[in-house]
Amino acid sequence: MAKSFKLCVWAVGMAAALGFGALGAGTASAQALREGGKLLLTDGVSNIEGASGGGLATWAVIGGDETKDGIGASVAATDVHLPAYDLRVYSGKVGLYNRLELSYAHQEFDTGSTGGKLGLGDGFTFDQDVYGAKVRLLGDAVYDQDSWLPQVAAGLQYKVNDKSAIIHAVGGKSAEGVDYYLAATKLFLNESLVVDATFRYTKANQTGILGFGGDKHDAYSPEFEGSIGYLLTRHFVIGAEYRTKPDNLGFAKEDNWSDLFAAYAFNSHLSLTAAYVDTGSIATFENQRGLYLSLQAGF
Amino acid sequence: MNCFALLALAAALMAAPAAFADPSPDHPGEQTVDPYTPSNANAGARPMGDKAMFDAFHGREGISHIVDSLVDRAVADPRISDIFKNQDLVRLRRTLKEQFTYLLGGGGDYSGRDMKAAHKDMGIQDADFNALVEDLQWAMSKEGVPFRDQNRLLALLAPMHRDVVTK
Numbered sequence: 001m002a003k004s005f006k007l008c009v010w011a012v013g014m015a016a017a018l019g020f021g022a023l024g025a026g027t028a029s030a031q032a033l034r035e036g037g038k039l040l041l042t043d044g045v046s047n048i049e050g051a052s053g054g055g056l057a058t059w060a061v062i063g064g065d066e067t068k069d070g071i072g073a074s075v076a077a078t079d080v081h082l083p084a085y086d087l088r089v090y091s092g093k094v095g096l097y098n099r100l101e102l103s104y105a106h107q108e109f110d111t112g113s114t115g116g117k118l119g120l121g122d123g124f125t126f127d128q129d130v131y132g133a134k135v136r137l138l139g140d141a142v143y144d145q146d147s148w149l150p151q152v153a154a155g156l157q158y159k160v161n162d163k164s165a166i167i168h169a170v171g172g173k174s175a176e177g178v179d180y181y182l183a184a185t186k187l188f189l190n191e192s193l194v195v196d197a198t199f200r201y202t203k204a205n206q207t208g209i210l211g212f213g214g215d216k217h218d219a220y221s222p223e224f225e226g227s228i229g230y231l232l233t234r235h236f237v238i239g240a241e242y243r244t245k246p247d248n249l250g251f252a253k254e255d256n257w258s259d260l261f262a263a264y265a266f267n268s269h270l271s272l273t274a275a276y277v278d279t280g281s282i283a284t285f286e287n288q289r290g291l292y293l294s295l296q297a298g299f
Numbered sequence: 300m301n302c303f304a305l306l307a308l309a310a311a312l313m314a315a316p317a318a319f320a321d322p323s324p325d326h327p328g329e330q331t332v333d334p335y336t337p338s339n340a341n342a343g344a345r346p347m348g349d350k351a352m353f354d355a356f357h358g359r360e361g362i363s364h365i366v367d368s369l370v371d372r373a374v375a376d377p378r379i380s381d382i383f384k385n386q387d388l389v390r391l392r393r394t395l396k397e398q399f400t401y402l403l404g405g406g407g408d409y410s411g412r413d414m415k416a417a418h419k420d421m422g423i424q425d426a427d428f429n430a431l432v433e434d435l436q437w438a439m440s441k442e443g444v445p446f447r448d449q450n451r452l453l454a455l456l457a458p459m460h461r462d463v464v465t466k
Contacts, residue, residue, distance in 0.1 A: 037426025039433070067425035145457040146344075189454035192447050233446055234436055
């Protein structure tokens with residue numbers, strides 16, 4: 001019941017986002033707005049929090065296949081299969097004029113049989129909604145090839161977790177929180193490299209899946225997330241990512257995350273990302289390494 | 300008048316038309332453009348330091364293939380074909396070949412206008428610029444230029460976005 005309700009909320013949210021995009025596209029002819037136009041993969045892919053980026057890191061690029069003259073949008077389904085857990089993410093984002101990105105993600109952190117071992121019950125699932133907004137402040141990641149200046153964007157993510165009682169029981173201080181970040185992304189065409197460095201100010205435990213703040217530490221921490229990718233063809237990029245995280249909870253230590261990824265854009269509407277992710281220790285279960293798969297469709 | 304002087308006069312008369320002719324007889328089939336000062340600075344970027352890239356593009360012949368493929372594809376590309384209507388495609392092919400040759404370290408001079416003047420009043424948008432990039436990528440791949448080397452040329456062309464995109 002709760003799950004179908006969540007899916008329903010997500011579907012309505014997606015429909016609203018797409019409707020907003022379509023509305024923009026509908027008025028396009030009147031205002032000479034223009035559909036499409038970005039170069040392949042220059043809007044990144046959808047990350048676990050629904051923002052455009054790599055898989056784990058959030059980038060400064062604006063999602064959607066639009067330029068400064070139009071509106072774009074995309075939806076994505078992501079699965080991170082770990083030995084003890086399964087994370088499913090359904091997300092959508094709208095890019096406005098290559099300036100503003102509005103995103104939404106619904107995350108389901110399914111503990112499977114691990115839930116029973118933790119005393120939560122088999123199949124216990126943390127659900128979290130992430131509402132994101134990102135604005136491009138300066139620079140252009142693609143065009144400014146004669147300068148070291150990256151594209152810089154600032155954003156925030158408002159996260160709401162539905163398992164408040166469990167979060168408080170394990171030492172978490174809140175079931176909701178806001179992350180703030182400043183991202184810098186640059187394409188180094190001469191080297192066929194794309195590089196991102198993002199600074200995030202957060203209280204989130206395991207990105208919010210285990211709540212915000214904790215018995216061990218209850219203040220915002222400055223964290224780093226970054227990606228480096230090598231362009232093999234205009235359709236295909238491979239790379240690595242790293243993401244540091246706070247360690248707020250007394251009952252279980254939290255590790256930094258990393259991945260090795262490959263993203264393939266079939267065309268400007270469809271891309272597939274696969275990664276090998278190392279999430280370290282999650283809720284006392286060590287060595288959580290597994291496969292990340294994400295399919296994104298958009299315009 | 301001796302024979303030698305007569306020959307000299309004849310030679311001078313024959314040479315004269317070239318000296319006083321219309322300044323663009325070298326480029327038959329091209330329309331005249333407003334006067335401008337030719338300069339390699341008009342090419343919009345500094346050329347590669349060595350000839351490695353020129354070789355990677357298969358020299359003048361390869362660049363000629365790429366530019367011809369690019370122009371043929373662009374004028375047929377529904378996203379941007381309108382921009383090329385009533386444009387001097389003969390001059391475009393020649394100046395693009397000169398520009399690529401110069402930028403890729405192949406030597407020679409670029410005789411065309413700067414990017415701002417050449418794209419004035421065309422109303423080019425980001426999406427048009429990117430569509431042309433895609434057509435160029437297609438043309439470079441067709442010629443067999445390695446992807447990494449394609450990107451090195453694109454790195455020189457990308458900042459021209461500032462002067463080319465006016466809308």
